Amino acid sequence: MVQYNFKKITVVPTGKDFVDIILSRTQRQTPTVVHKGYAIARIRQFYMRKVKYTQSNFHEKLSTIIEEFPRLGDIHPFYGDLLHVLYNKDHYKLALGQINTARNLIGKISKDYVKLLKYGDSLYRCKTLKVAALGRMCTVIKRVGPSLAYLEQIRQHMARLPSIDPNTRTILICGYPNVGKSSFMNKITRADVDVQPYAFTTKSLFVGHTDYKYLRYQVIDTPGILDRPFEDRNIIEMCSITALAHLRAAVLFFLDISGTCGYSIQQQAALFHSIKSLFMNKPLVIVCNKTDLQPFESLSEEDKKLVMEMKAEATKTVIGQGGEATNDEGVLLTMSTLTEEGVIAVKNTACERLLDQRVEQKMKSKKLNDCLNRFHVAMPKPRDQKDRPACIPQAVLEARAKNAEAAAEKEKRKLERDLENENGGAGVYSASLKKHYILAHDEWKEDIMPEILDGHNVADFIDPDILLRLEELEREEGLRQEQEEDDDFEMDGAELTPEQQADLAKIRKKKSLLIREHRIKKSTAESRPIVPRKFDKARIFTTQRMGRELSSLGINPKEAINRARSKSRGRKRERSLGENDGIDSMDVDDDNKKRRLMPRSRSRSKSRPPNEVIPGEGLKDSMQKSKAINLAKKSVNKRNKEARRGEADRTIPTTRPKHLMTGKRGIGKTQRR
Incomplete structure (x- = not known):
């Protein structure tokens, strides 16, 4: 059994935490209400109790630290030297000595101020003495703050020792x-x-x-x-x-x-x-x-x-x-x-x-002599000259042979791991789950079980010759494609009229130009920026050019030009439709009803409001959606806060603890806490 367990040493708080712990405990576990109308003996007792209780808490906490840390002279020399190597025993003893000095100083401060409180002649004077006593005790603890921090580091390191x-x-x-x-x-x-x-x-x-x-x-x-x-x-x-x-x-x-x-x-x-x-x-x-x-x-x-x-x-x-x-x-x-x-x-x-x-x-x-006196080794004496060798009963020999056979059979039996190694290893071999089925005949184990879907056996609808049919279809498709390729021919223009030959030459020239432009664009597509049409300096894409080309083909370009202009309207806001346009806004049967219901500016896009209900979301109305969005935001607040917090962050569970902020109690019992 291990004699030294350094993991059980109590955590050493920092100087500020030490003060918070003690003063909070004093506030919680002593009466908190006193009036100047009380008898002076009662007022003195009230404040003397505060000072004595604070001193006893400090004394208890500091004594725990001093007693739980090992004394280098009392432990095994191995641990004594190991602690000296790791932490320098002079610093270690000095830190514990400062804690002991602080304990003695706090006891002396308490003793002095209790003596002064016995002669306090008013509530104000008693309260002032109490504040001074507690303040001096806290000052002593703050002065030994570095020693407390050093001991806490040593405690953490000692807890990690083997x-x-x-x-x-x-x-x-x-x-x-x-x-x-x-x-x-x-x-x-x-x-x-x-x-x-x-x-x-x-x-x-x-x-x-x-x-x-x-x-x-x-x-x-x-x-x-x-x-x-x-x-x-x-x-x-x-x-x-x-x-x-x-x-x-x-x-x-x-x-x-x-x-x-x-x-x-x-x-x-x-x-x-x-x-x-x-x-x-x-x-x-x-x-x-x-x-x-x-x-x-x-x-x-x-x-x-x-x-x-x-x-x-x-x-x-x-x-x-x-x-x-x-x-x-x-x-x-x-x-x-x-x-x-x-x-x-x-x-x-x-x-x-x-x-x-x-x-x-x-x-x-x-x-050893004390132990040997308690032992007696009995040696049996031979009673005759007959030799009695060791005898093993036949039943034992048979049981031993049977166990050996069972062990040999167990070694011969192939395990699933052996089968896996023989059949390709992990990821290739798939274990059969049917091998342990208890059936009348072993050959039934690998039978294919019917799959039933909607009351029908799926196997009845499977064509066993489907692969052959697929090959035949692919063969027919290949023959058909070959015939289509044979039917294609290049028009040589020998049987065409001169006009048709001129048109054919134009078409071929236009085609080659388009192919060349496409190849140029494709080669520079990655490095070429997209230029908006309003910065088109070459004026390649214009309605005039489109009109000329359509006219040369014998097509009236007016409708195409009007349609292009209507689709490329600017972002200028349209005038609202009303009586100036000769439209009666109250006429519900008018043909321009759709036009009146259109937004005023078609060119400007509108984003959907966050609380608008989209069909299929499963929400009743926008109010319910807003409530769901707010609940979702609140639910992730705590998780986000926890994710950002590190192990060194100071946690304050509540900024206004109830025992400090609610109504004060009288000088009565404290059993309910």
Whole structure:
């Protein structure tokens, strides 16, 4: 069970919020009405109660902050040093000391002003003393505002720290950056540590859990460490150093023998020798990782010598001041997290060595004798010389054989996944939903079920020869098109009269001109702006030209010109129709009724008003539509407001809280709150 749970620390409010909380609670939970006609003892009691209640609230809140934050001297040294590395314990203690000083100052202010209130001789003087007392208390809180903000930041960071139990069975993974520590952690635990092909991906301690021999082990992935002086190491590296120094754990020192991490074996060996003092009295395993890229046997003699020197150092276990060599089996292991070769062997070796060391330490402790006195191991004595080997009943053997057959049959059975892989994979294979139907005959399962539509079987109306008929129709259509192409001919003009030949030449010339103009326009269509007709400088499209062309063809152009002019009227407002035009506006049977009902300016377009009902909308009238539009606008107001609000925005649920704005209560009971 984890002893330290920093997630339960209460949120620390800012200085302004602190004042608002306390004064609001004082206003809500103490009487709020006093009159100058009251006896002076009652007036004094009223204001003394306000001051005492405010002081007790401040004291309670500040005491909660001081008590819930851990004291660095009372917690495990691992957490004490980790907090010092992350936050600087001097600043941390100073902030808590300022909070404690503020608590004492508020108590002193309350004591002084209560003493003065005992001698208040009027309501005005008592009220002034109360205001001064509360004001000085709030000033003290505002002065420690930076300390409160600093403690809140520390609380948020501590809540994100992993829950590490310093006293349980622990496996610690360390080494240079990018040597495969996080990949190994993801293989043996359910943790999901980010793995990237660059250094310092892991910036803090990560915790996972694994099981070995029915025991739970805590696995800690530490950030990478560089070989440099102690004072030059940054906060990320110091987290690893703190864990190595204070946790009783089996240490896995990872070596990247392929060199893809960016550091040579010589540099990694130098790091091992510089921090080997942290491995004292701890089971140590040197893990040569990434053997898929560089097998251990193919290393150079110089690199092998460095690794063997590290192995010799790892086999020494320091007891007291001297060192004693121990069994070197399992000290040096090879592994590849990519192919998972040797991963389980490394885990089992580390767990086994840690377990042996913990048992050995318990055997040397003084408590062992007290425990052994409670145990009695009974050893049975032989009653005769007859040999009695272990006997397994026949029923057990038969049950075991039957279970083995069932397991083999289960392995032979094809799963839906196997069928999917055999038949094209996901997206191609479609599982049959009829295979598990319980029918008299298995061949019935794939029968096509009739589809009934309006009481008729759809299959009765399907023509089985529809594809053949379609091919015949396409063949006939092709023959017909070929005949039409053969019938087309180009008029050569040999059998035409001279007049017809002249007309034909004009037509062909006109056609070629049109084709040429069209091609020119098409080639410059993208870059050519559309020119309004009023800016047509060439005067290509005019009614005079149209009249000349129609006259040359022998057509009277008058009607066409009048129709063109009537359609291209300007935006000038027409005169309203009335008695000046000789039209009786009261004559409902007049032929010009449609004309009278037309808008005054046809050339100016009119937009539809928003509340006009369009057929098919399902609304009764414009009033109902206006109401629906207003309701729709109001419904999205709250969503729009929520969408624009960020997590840092201050939320004021109500600007006029009822308990501050409604009628004041007397000095009576407050049970109804």
